[in-house]
Amino acid sequence: MPRLVLLLLLSLLCCPLPSVNAAPTSIQGQPAIEQQELQRAKDFIDTNRADEALMVLRGFVVRYPESPLVATANFWLAKIFYQRRQFADARLYFERIPPSARADINLLKGLLDISAGDVKSGLELVRALPATDLTNQDQLVRNQALADAYLQLGKPLEGLIYLNLLSQQPNAEAGAKALKQAHEAIGALDDADLAELAFMLQGSAVGQDAGLQQARRLMGAGRLDDALARVQAVVFNPTPFPYRAEATALLDRLTGQPWLQRAIGVLLPLTGRYAAFAGLVQRGMDLALELHNQSHAPVRLIYRDVGPGPERAEAEVSRLANEDRVMALAGPITGLAAEAAAQKAEQEQVPLVALSQRSGLPQIGSYVFRDSLTNRLQAKALAHHAVVEQGLTSFAVLYPENRLGEEMSAMFAEEVLALGGLVIARESYPEDATDFRHQVRLLMGLDPDASDSLPEMTEEEALADLFQPDFPAVDFEGLFIPDYADKIGLIAPQLPFYGIEDVQLLGINGWNSPELIRNAGPYVEGAVFVDGFFRYSSYPFVREFVDLFYEKYNEEPSILEAQGFDAANILLSLLDRPDVTSRETLRLALNLLRDYPGVTGATSFDAEGEAEKVLFLLQVQNGHIVQLN
Numbered sequence: 001m002p003r004l005v006l007l008l009l010l011s012l013l014c015c016p017l018p019s020v021n022a023a024p025t026s027i028q029g030q031p032a033i034e035q036q037e038l039q040r041a042k043d044f045i046d047t048n049r050a051d052e053a054l055m056v057l058r059g060f061v062v063r064y065p066e067s068p069l070v071a072t073a074n075f076w077l078a079k080i081f082y083q084r085r086q087f088a089d090a091r092l093y094f095e096r097i098p099p100s101a102r103a104d105i106n107l108l109k110g111l112l113d114i115s116a117g118d119v120k121s122g123l124e125l126v127r128a129l130p131a132t133d134l135t136n137q138d139q140l141v142r143n144q145a146l147a148d149a150y151l152q153l154g155k156p157l158e159g160l161i162y163l164n165l166l167s168q169q170p171n172a173e174a175g176a177k178a179l180k181q182a183h184e185a186i187g188a189l190d191d192a193d194l195a196e197l198a199f200m201l202q203g204s205a206v207g208q209d210a211g212l213q214q215a216r217r218l219m220g221a222g223r224l225d226d227a228l229a230r231v232q233a234v235v236f237n238p239t240p241f242p243y244r245a246e247a248t249a250l251l252d253r254l255t256g257q258p259w260l261q262r263a264i265g266v267l268l269p270l271t272g273r274y275a276a277f278a279g280l281v282q283r284g285m286d287l288a289l290e291l292h293n294q295s296h297a298p299v300r301l302i303y304r305d306v307g308p309g310p311e312r313a314e315a316e317v318s319r320l321a322n323e324d325r326v327m328a329l330a331g332p333i334t335g336l337a338a339e340a341a342a343q344k345a346e347q348e349q350v351p352l353v354a355l356s357q358r359s360g361l362p363q364i365g366s367y368v369f370r371d372s373l374t375n376r377l378q379a380k381a382l383a384h385h386a387v388v389e390q391g392l393t394s395f396a397v398l399y400p401e402n403r404l405g406e407e408m409s410a411m412f413a414e415e416v417l418a419l420g421g422l423v424i425a426r427e428s429y430p431e432d433a434t435d436f437r438h439q440v441r442l443l444m445g446l447d448p449d450a451s452d453s454l455p456e457m458t459e460e461e462a463l464a465d466l467f468q469p470d471f472p473a474v475d476f477e478g479l480f481i482p483d484y485a486d487k488i489g490l491i492a493p494q495l496p497f498y499g500i501e502d503v504q505l506l507g508i509n510g511w512n513s514p515e516l517i518r519n520a521g522p523y524v525e526g527a528v529f530v531d532g533f534f535r536y537s538s539y540p541f542v543r544e545f546v547d548l549f550y551e552k553y554n555e556e557p558s559i560l561e562a563q564g565f566d567a568a569n570i571l572l573s574l575l576d577r578p579d580v581t582s583r584e585t586l587r588l589a590l591n592l593l594r595d596y597p598g599v600t601g602a603t604s605f606d607a608e609g610e611a612e613k614v615l616f617l618l619q620v621q622n623g624h625i626v627q628l629n
Contacts, residue, residue: 034060034064034067034069035069037056037059037060037064038060038069038072038073040056041053041056041057041060041073041076044056045076045080050080050083050084053076053080054077054080057073057076057077057080058077060073061073061074061077061096070096071097071098074093074094074096074097075093075094075097075105075108077089077093078090078091078092078093078094078097078108078112079108081093082108082111082112082115087112087115087116090112090115091112091116094108094109094112106125106126106128106129107126107129107134107138107141107142109125110122110123110125110126110129110145111126111141111145113125114126114145114149119149119152119153120153122145122149123145123146123149123150123153126142126145126146126149127146129142140166140169140171140174143162143165143166144162144166144178146158146159146162147159147160147161147162147163147166147178147181150162151185156185156188156189156193157189157193157196157197159185160182160185160186160197160201160206161200161201163178163179163181163182163185163206164178164182164201164204164205164206164207166178167179167182167204167205167206168204168205176242179205179206179209179241179242180242182206182209183209183242183243186206186209186210186213187213189210191214191217194210194213194214194217195214197210198210198211198214202237203237203239204239205239205240205241205242206241207239208234208237208239208241208243208244208247209241209242209243211230211231211233211234212231212234212243212246212247212250214230215227215228215230215231215234215247215250216250218230219250219254224254227250227254228251228254228255231247231250231251231254232251234247235247235248235251235259235322236322238318238321238322238347238348238349240349245582248260259325260325260326260327260582260583261300261324261325261326261327262297262298262299262300262327262575263299263300263301263302263324263325263326263327264299264300264301264302264326264327264328264329264330264568264571264572264575265302265304265316265317265320265321265324265326265328265329265330265350266282266285266301266302266303266304266329266330266331267304267306267313267316267317267320267329267330267331267332267337267341268281268282268303268304268305268306268331268332268333269305269306269307269308269332269333269334269337270282270303270305271305271307272307272308273308274308274333274334277333277560278333280558280560280561280564281331281333281355281560281561281563281564282303282564283549283553283557283561283564284549284557284560284561284562284563284564284565284566284568285301285330285564285565285567285568286301287548287549287552287561287565288564288565288566288568288569288572289301289568289572290552291548292568292569292572296572296576297576299572299575301568302320302324302326304316304319304320306331306332306337306341307337308334308336308337309334309336309337310336310337310339310340312337313332313337313338313340313341313344314340314341314343314344316341317329317341317344317345317348317350317352318344318348320350321345321348321350322348326350327350327351327571327575327583327586328350328351328352328353328571328575328583328586329341329345329350329351329352329353330352330353330354330355330567330568330571331354331355332354332355332356333355333356333560334356335356335357335358336358337356338354338355338356338358338361339356339358339360339361339364341354342354342361342364342365342368343364343365345365345367345368346364346365346366346367346368349367349583349584350367350583351367351369351583351586351587351590352367352368352369353369353370353371353567353570353571353590354368354369354370354371354372355370355371355372355563355564355567356370356372357372357373357374357375362608362609362610363608366587366609367583367587368609369590369605369609369610369611370609370610370611371563371566371567371570371598371600371603371611372563372611373509373531373532373559373563373600373613373615374610374611375404375407375408375411375508376411377532377611377612377613377615378408378508378509378530378615379408379411379412379414379415380411380415381530381614381615381617382412382415382480382506382507382508382528382529382530383412383415383416383418383419383421384415384419385528385530385617385628386416386421386478386504386506386528387416387419387420387421388419390478390504392421392477392478392504393420393421393422393477394421394422394424394475394476394477394478395412395413395416395421395422395423395424395476395477395478395479395480395506396423396424396425396426396427396443396474396476396478396479396480396503397409397412397413397423397425397426397427397479397480397481397482398426398427398428398429398436398439398440398443398479398480398481398491399426399427399428399429399480399481399482399483400428400429400430400431400433400482400483400487401428401429401430401431402431404482404483405428405482405483406428408480408482408508409426409428409480409482412480412482413426423480424475424476425442425443425445425476427439427442427443434490435494436490436491436494436498437494437498440494440495440498440499440500441498441499443474443476443479443500444473444474444498444499444500445474445475446499473499473500473501474499474500474503476503477503477504478503478504478505478506479495479500479503479504479505479506480506480507481505481506481507482507482508482510483507483508483510484510484511484513485510485511485512485513485515485516485519485520486515486519488507488511488516488519488520488524489515489516489518489519489520490519492505492520492523492524492527493520493523495523496523504526504527504528505524505526505527505528506527506528506529507527507528507529507530508529508530509529509530509531509532509559511524511527511529511618512529512531512534512618512625516620516625517620517623517624517625521623522623524620525620525621525622525623526619526620526621527619527620528617528618528619528628529618529619530615530616530617530618531559531615531616531618532559532562532563532600532601532613532615532616533557533558533559533562533563533599533600533601533616534616534618534625534627535556535557536625536626536627537616537627538627539599541597541599542599545557545562545565545599549561549565559600562599562600563600565598565599566596566598566599566600566603569598570590570593570596570598570603571586573596574586574589574590574593577589590605590609591605591607591609593605595614598613600613601613601614601615601616602614614629616629617629
């Protein structure tokens with residue numbers, strides 16, 4: 001059987017049979033028994049039970065030869081037999097269909113002509129079909145038929161145009177099949193056609209393949225400068241194609257040096273209003289690099305200023321990926337720049353460890369990871385401690401009316417609920433609030449506008465009141481306040497003043513400040529909160545980092561220096577592994593990272609690339625912030 005027929009059969013085997021509505025005749029308005037029979041056949045087709053469908057359809061054409069629906073039955077029979085390579089039976093049923101100009105009928109006729117060896121006639125019929133008249137799946141069949149027919153007729157450029165279209169389909173298997181077939185066809189082109197194809201299809205996977213094969217021929221002819229220019233154009237173009245590794249290997253051979261360098265690109269807003277924060281991250285990274293290069297093969301950190309917005313991020317990612325040839329990227333720290341950098345890194349297929357909390361970054365693609373303290377991580381760790389370790393089940397939330405407060409409030413409630421607890425009360429306050437009486441009384445279930453003065457009691461009532469048992473002022477066990485230490489200094493003293501006592505106070509990393517103790521003092525005794533870094537931790541590797549940092553900079557590090565230190569160390573440690581030789585193997589190593597002992601907590605990456613960290617659980621004890629875990 002000709003190779004063309006086999007390829008067409010393979011494409012049709014992946015093609016679902018048309019629906020009733022796509023058949024030559026609609027079933028609307030026909031006798032119910034005929035509609036039911038045809039629907040039975042359709043159900044069998046939809047569930048890949050072709051034998052049962054054949055039995056029903058054959059019975060239908062015998063019992064109802066005059067029915068307008070018999071054309072639909074014959075069409076389905078022809079297509080089933082075609083899929084089974086029973087071409088004589090397929091043509092028999094096809095010829096029973098009344099003449100029609102429908103595209104799906106003419107497509108099947110063209111394929112049957114080709115199967116019978118009449119390639120030119122079938123090609124002309126299939127080529128004349130407007131793609132807009134076909135279903136998406138039938139368009140794939142049409143393009144495959146045109147590609148194969150042109151190749152068989154000795155017109156490879158025309159065939160490769162259609163293979164290029166097929167390679168861009170969402171179906172990964174069909175795309176890979178088209179690229180493989182294109183690769184074989186490209187190899188048979190003469191030099192002139194190869195150059196024309198590489199020019200016409202530049203920026204596509206087929207064009208990339210053509211450029212690579214052109215570079216190989218140029219090198220074989222001794223035209224090394226031309227070969228280098230051609231392969232550089234292929235490697236610098238981020239369009240994915242199956243032979244990129246071969247292209248980089250050829251570039252290495254032509255330049256005499258490895259394509260990828262032992263370098264990490266760092267994207268930070270080194271100028272502008274966020275420059276001070278970027279400088280802290282950079283100090284942590286520089287310390288990590290200095291320590292690494294003392295005992296390992298040197299690695300370079302290449303810093304690029306991307307500013308706070310997205311404008312420069314894409315260009316710097318491309319420059320680092322293709323000109324500096326870095327193995328990986330780290331940063332940025334601001335949301336818009338991080339999103340733009342992540343999208344470009346995914347396109348360039350360079351692993352990126354982002355340091356921004358912007359929502360959705362790791363979901364951009366498989367090359368994007370995040371190593372940052374997110375609101376979700378905090379809510380999850382705090383809820384786990386309160387519910388699982390402390391045994392609390394009922395909570396209230398008092399939160400500021402801003403994005404942080406609203407997001408943390410919602411996330412904490414979700415995490416508590418997932419663990420079997422419940423947030424039973426939530427109240428918000430303006431960002432600039434200083435008096436919290438209204439919110440506190442609402443949390444207590446009281447009228448916020450009622451007077452605080454006690455009612456007059458008779459002597460008998462006062463005596464009876466002495467013997468009444470005391471009941472808790474509130475019906476929740478924990479109170480979560482997602483705000484910063486300065487605001488907690490105002491809120492905490494007002495809680496017992498207005499009646500909320502003996503509840504577990506819970507907070508976020510913004511509580512981890514000496515200002516908390518100075519301003520709130522005894523009112524936050526026993527409070528529990530989380531953070532991604534604790535400079536007074538009992539962990540030896542944290543103490544070592546703090547000592548080394550102080551020795552180098554004569555200051556204690558903050559969480560920003562710690563995050564920079566960890567992000568750099570994660571990438572540096574992976575670059576030292578013998579199995580990490582490419583960006584792809586580095587990406588896989590990041591995926592498999594488990595419990596890296598970072599100073600911002602033991603770190604792993606989940607399936608999407610989001611950091612999973614063991615955060616620091618902190619508590620106020622005897623007027624000091626101490627680590628619980």
